[in-house]
Amino acid sequence: MLLRSDPKFACPNFFLHLCNFITLFLRYYSVKEPDTFNGLIHRYSRLIYSVCRHYEHGGVEFDDLLQETMIALWNLRDKLLSISPAPKQAVWIWRVARSTCVDTLRRTPKTVPFPSGYDTPCDDTTLHKALHESIAMLPEPDHTIASMYLEGYDYKEIGKKTSMTKNNVGIRLIRIKDKLRKQWNNE
16 A cells, blocks of 8 residues: 555556566566476577577578577587586577577678669670670780689689699689779779
């Protein structure tokens, strides 16, 4: 009765709101079976959600990251249930969630929208012809490396034919691509 006479609690629905809050609080924070997989997931759900939300911006939706994380945790459930102190469980769940999100982002192909003005159709033969003309203007080792790369040779095969290491071929191709981008952007 003391609360009802207090002017702060003059709202007639106060006790109803308080009961709803307590019910939701107990439902959210009490776990009936803490030693089961569902109990541990329920206990650390906020941690899992926060990790998935953190990595959501990388082009993958939150639901997909959460699903992949839950699958990874389910596959490792025996290990999860065998860890005894709760802080170690939290660290372990955080690591699994983080690495699952990072792996999912790596496997997801990145799509970059085209800038405006590039939506006009282009003839593929014209584009290939212009590309080969640009490559032909490159100095000799770069010309050979770029031509072989366009023909489908991998770095190791190009390295054997040009007497270069695989790493050197990769570096040369990066520089060739940069030269071609600069040349095409200037035109």
